[in-house]
Amino acid sequence: MIKRIFIVLLLTVAVLGGIFAFKFYQIRQAESLIQPPPPAVVAAATVRSEQWPSALTAVGSFSPVAGVNVSNEVAGKISALHFQSGQSVAAGQLLLELDADTDRAELEGLRAELQLAKVRLQRSEKMLDKKYVSQADYDQHVAQLQQASAAVQAKITRIDKKMIRAPFAGELGIRQVNLGQYLGEGAAIVSLQQLEPIHLDFSLPERHISQLARNQSISATVQAYPGEVFSGKIAALNPGVEQDTRSLKVRAKLDNKDKRLRPGMFAQVRIESGGPRPVLTLPDTAISYNPYGNSVFLIEQGSQGLSVQNRQVTTGQNREGRVEIVSGLQEGDRVVSAGQVKLRNGMPVSIDARPAPGERESGQ
Structure with a gap:
């Protein structure tokens, strides 16, 4: 009984082994018929030496x-505009007037007070010589004249501040205010740039x-x-x-x-x-820029044909589509200048007969 079971198991293993060997043979035959993928086609550029001006x-x-936003120092309503948007202006040119009628009327009153203070002082001077007024009264009249003169000057200054002028010669921008508009202190009127x-x-x-x-x-x-x-x-x-x-x-x-x-x-x-100064250069399309460093795919000749290897490089200045190679490559080295995305280390490649993309426009 045991012998019979052993014979059955042996026959089963032999049948299964034969089936496995046949399937393995079929797979190997199918694999031998499959053609390997062709090498990736890439554009190549050669590291070349150039003379770059030291720059x-x-x-x-x-x-x-000089550039400012022209603004007003005192508040008021715009009574006149003397400029247009985009106009060229000279230094000191009048741009805008704020309503100053009330200030001018007050100025006339202050000038009248100033004139009265002058008359009082003149009388005091004559009477002081004859001892008809005290020195204290005379000094008070002098102070009153000075106060009246200061008040007149302050009002003139305030009226002048309502005349907005260009602080320097230049070009005006777009007007931001309109006639009749009330402006608070420091309102933006127009930009002025030299x-x-x-x-x-x-x-x-x-x-x-x-x-x-x-x-x-x-x-x-x-x-x-x-x-x-x-x-x-x-x-x-x-x-x-x-x-x-x-x-x-x-x-x-x-x-x-x-x-x-x-x-x-x-x-x-x-x-x-x-x-x-002499520099080694490559088209900027040949450089892969990464956070951990720049790199290129160097094309190498082996027994099986051309293949690529990733190579770290140090780059310098960039001029007119070419990048300075500070270290990592030598003159005459060939690198991939287009098609880097599909490559990996050791991968076989074939070179496109056309020039590298970075050199086609220049005809090099």
Whole structure:
């Protein structure tokens, strides 16, 4: 009985083993018929040596040499407007008048009191010589004259403060008040900005302090006027470095006779700081920017063909679509400049015959 059971189990194992071996053979045959995926097609760029002028680059924004919101110092109702929105004005030009009829009437009364104080003092002077008035009465008349004169001057000053004038020459903005409107103290009337010349403010890392000086030449480009370069000079350097960013604030001054540059405009700044220097460069499309560091996929030639390896690099300045490679690569190294998303270390690749995307426009 036991022998019979053993024979049945043995036959069962043999049958199952045969089935497994047959299925395994079928799977291997099917796998041999499957073609491996072709290598990923990527664009390649070569690390090349260039001579870059020694210059610093930054981004900044324009600000006016002088800019204020014109406002009134005393309250009152607008009786006359003497400007239009967007108008150019000279320093001291009358912009607006507040109603001062009551003040002018009071001024006439104060002037009458001043005249009476003068007459009293003249009489006292004549009578003092003859001892008809005391010195105390004479001194009181002198004080009354001084008080009356001060009151007249104070009223004149108040009337003058109701004549709102431009504190400096410049360009007016959009008017924010209307004729007949009552203005409280400090109400915004219109913005006034001096546009000629104009300031350009930007920041640079503290490591560049030794390369900066007053009257150093700078150039700027803006999106509003593509291809046009605006020149100026450094006017001031902040005496201290910002503790939060470890950067130095710099202010340049540019001529703006045509008034095309406006406060708040964004600018790309370039500061010349010496002769040309050799650098290794790549198209900016070849760099993968990550929080933990920048990297590229280096193309290597092996026995099985081309493959890629991720390589950490240190980058420097960026100019006209090319990035300076400070370390991590050598001249002549080939890297992937398009198609990095689908790659991983050791993956086989084939190179597209077309130039790298970062070099097609320049025809290189």
